Amino acid sequence: MGKTTDHKDSDAGVRVILYKSKTLADGSHPLMLRITKDRKRKYISIGESCQLKYWDEEKNEPRRGHPDRNRIKETIRVWESKYAKAAKDLSQEDTPFSATTVASQVAKIIRKVKVFSFVEEVIERFTREKRLGSASTISTLRGALLTFEKAENRSPENLLFTDLTPAYLDDFRVHLAERGLAEISMAVYFRTLRQVYNQAIKRRLVAEKHYPFKEFKISQFDLRTRKRAISKADIAAIAALEVSTPRLLLAKHLFLFSYYGAGINFIDLANLTHKNVQGGRLTYERQKTGHLFNFKLSEPAKAILDYYRPFTGAGADEYVFPILERGVHVTPLQIKNRIHKKLGQMNKDLKELAKMAKIDVVLTTYVARHSFATALKHAGVATAVISEAMGHQTESITQTYLASFENELIDEAFDNL
Template identity: 70%
Template sequence: MAKATDYKDSDALVKVILYKSKTLADGSHPLMVRITKDRQRKYVSTGLSLQLKHWDDKKAEPRRNCPDRLLVEASINKWKAKFTEAASDLKQEEKPFSALRVAAKAAKSVRKVSVLGFIDEYNDRLNKEKRMGTASTVRDIRRALVRYETDEGRSPEKLLFTEVTPGYLDDFRSTLAERGLAETSMAVYFRTLRLVYNQAIKRGLVHDKHYPFREFKVSQFDLRTRKRAISKEEIGRIVDLKPETARLQLARDLFVFSYYGAGINFVDMAYLTWNDVQNGRLRYERKKTGHLFNFKLSVIAQQILDYYRPLTYKGIDAYVFPILDRHRHQTPKQVDNRIHKILGQVNPDLKVIAQMAGVEVVLTTYVARHSFATALKYSGVATAVISEAMGHQTESITQTYLASFENELIDEAFDNL
């Protein structure tokens, strides 16, 4: 008797299994569609693979500990439905057919999927999962595609994944370059589009044979950032400023706190609560990566906290900086909008701060992070631990070494900031 997870139509049994006879380089096994007809079997790759510990053989489904379990389940269901439909169509022809025929028919019936339609669906899922940062970049690439297709005289809603070829991507890149988009920004666009395409493949909505990023390499973009770190002497001039308005005061304080707070980025500063400040140390989890940070607060960082405590402290769960309000910003969307709004104020305000301090570099919240990394390097910390380019390319390495600041080397380096 067929299990509840099996589809048995038209004398053909369709099931997605973990194909243990083949082991991939990472130790995982491919997920295969197995079509059984008249004691003959045909296997078709789904393009997915899982570790053995993430698969339940009895239920023929991913376990609860499987990464992206819901996404994998949705993909499995689509694969099974597609092949079951093919078998059903063949049965209605009232002619003998084989498992191979089922596979061939299903291959020809791959649904044409609109890129924008899938982006909207994927973005909804990201919002439900509260992955607001990724959702924001996905919305950005959607807007860019809509503008590009419209300018080319095409209907954006009709763009299919199979039409996103290496040539299409190259033309898209040329158009973005003509508009003056920086290489780093283009890299973000194409990485995001690659992510979307990979998700569509995972869900069985487009065959991986159409995958354009094997030929069109995102690595072609020049991601070397201009040196934007400022010196400790310039940091000192910013620290000594006495801003006349509350807005400029907040911008100055966030910049200085980022520098003296291990290069903490703006989003994480917005989320900081007084519970994260304990015994002269700052402990928090980075929103982007989930990495835990724990380091000794410098004198200047502590002074900034002392300034804001009487203004924002309403209990240990209250936010440190006056960016978010628990009563007004409750949903992920409200929080995301508020953070982007304040960041849109802070960076222009930092340009005013730079003029006041006589700093020629265009100040942004990222400059503080970059300056922190550079200061540590010149304080004697090995580049393997703290990289001068503590940005997108090497951030994961830096975070690995900064996950715990308990060791004396880092604490001593902080004293030298």
Template identity: 45%
Template sequence: MKISIILYKSKTLADGSHPLMVRISELKSRKYLSTGLSCPAELWDFDKNTPKRSHPNRKLLEAIIAQKKAAYHTKLLELESEQRKLSIQQLVQAIEEPKQVTQGLFPFLSEVYQNLIQSGKIGRARLYKRLLTSLKEFTSNKQLSFTDIDVPFLNQYEAFLYKQGLVENSINTYFQVLRALLNKAIQAKKMKREQYPFQDYSLGKFSTLTRKRAINKEDLQQIIALRLAAESKLQIARDYFLFSYYGQGMNFRDMASLRWKQIVKDRVVYTRLKTGKTMNFKLLPPALEILDRYQKTTGVKAEDLVFPILDKNKHLSPQQIDNRINRVLKQVNESLKEIAKQADIPVHLTTYVARHTYATVLKQSGVSTGVISEALGHKGEQITQTYLKSFSNEVIDEATTLYS
């Protein structure tokens, strides 16, 4: 494809001059585009395609012509570097049509968030919402373009998050979401691949070591031994904690969605919401005792929910379900905090402690990481390794007796 500026003698303007045109040619195809400039024929050098020395505005005209040619050549090289096979018309459209306003990072982030909500991926959407809120706070709500996200920006944002009091695990999550966002932007042609800053900014420096969350046998027995009022918030919180522990470390969201039809005799068969893995395990006597109590309050119809966390007639949309689970989980963890205080346990007790303690039991029993990963319903062993790195070998010495 050849680009040149020519004096178009086929057209004569009112003052007798001729228009200067951009001529794009490829094989037998030609396209002429106006430059908005003109020149009398006697002041144009047709051999060199430049204004003659005698032209009164020669230098200015030469500069404008050079600028026009450079713009077309640059666009042509840019499109060819993207390995795009383009026609003359496509090149013309790429440079002549008004450029669309580049979408900023915040609008794109909001768009990704809304798409996740509509897809029912509420948990993932929440991470993008948190990133949006955090970045707006960091930038004082100033608009960001994708070109603003470079290594110095990431270093400054990292310092901001540390100043906010976040631990490395949490900071790592923010940066993982930001990295995923930029990858989406590249796929959507909102950002050029060469602008991607994570080639020079590594997330490996952030420790993914999970803080110690497991409790020992004595702690567990103290929780069980507490005298709590029947059907009180503390009693319900303890039930959820113990059912998770005795139920193969079941996640709270999975417990909230558990239905009686998924319990067959003394076994539970369900699909993990987070990973889509099918879980199948035997219920131990303490877990069966808990279920027996809830049969009297939630019913035993196949479609009935086991625990009174969600109302199947009220919490219908993914957003309503997610909001309700988050509210109840917050209340349960507040109650577990009080339980830990009453039981004199020096651990920040949450529903996740039950899950981590279950993993510890398996580890101390000599079970391989692969089997523990399968038992917890993890997608891979790497996630399980993150759990197990935080467990010391002194936790739960007599693992085999914990279920008795």
């Protein structure tokens, strides 16, 4: 994208600028759409910001070194085009108008933004950004909404964001319940829909006053599930199992490593390389959230790593566990499909291991995570730190306590696993 200039359609200038008169908490400056008409200006936030060092003043766009350059450039293009078109349309009416009138004209248009059209945009954008998990989750939500609209004999293509009232959401909830969805699954649908709605607000596609989640609370769902944690005695029973196949042995080791390793989930297990293991500590960035975790490894965890080193190689970039293969699983889709396949195999194998160990719990990869949290609780880690985090209320609390695993209290607790 070359140097941008104010769109001069209809004698009104429309341009996104770095608004240096305001500095945000992180030191960045907001990107503002500036509408200029008859020497008067109106500024509108586009919901993005940029550090000064990443902004090219001459070209009026993010520099090449900006980590999110392409997305922000596209956002700028969309905003400038939308408001320039509104200004041009007003000029053709041959009546006086102002910068404020241009903003009001766009506000009238965005009230008619269709939900399914925007959802498709979000799915496409996440796919381009290789956020395939998020794209898949939103695609599943799209399917559920589509089924609901058709069940109500409505035309899905006409659904507006302003139609998503608290009453609409409650009807959707009843529809999902009638289909037999558990409340924990319904909560996922509504959290995803809330995420989409928040993005629509951020992009000024719907006014915040229409936001339905102030009244429709996701906290209404009962997120309690059947018992998922197992005791330290059960963990010991699994560790003591003699298994007959390499596949069962891998399932056993992955489950135990997740327990010993702060409840690390399967996707992150699959992506671990030897460079994540340094000085007796495991440091990695969670695929789902981008949070950096750093904690010491227990002796049993080290023993599992040592077992696989001869098979996977010792290079820093070699995978720790034999789940993914360099040169075979290369593209994001190949990696996603491989992990999905191996996760299914592992959960099937864990059921066999549970029978062998006489554990009366449906053993899954998540049980290791839950059992880890319970062990920490029994080890004396403050309930305020972990009880809510692993009680399935929100994941953000889980991330918060895992992010501080370097502190001495947590390190001591690892010795009690």
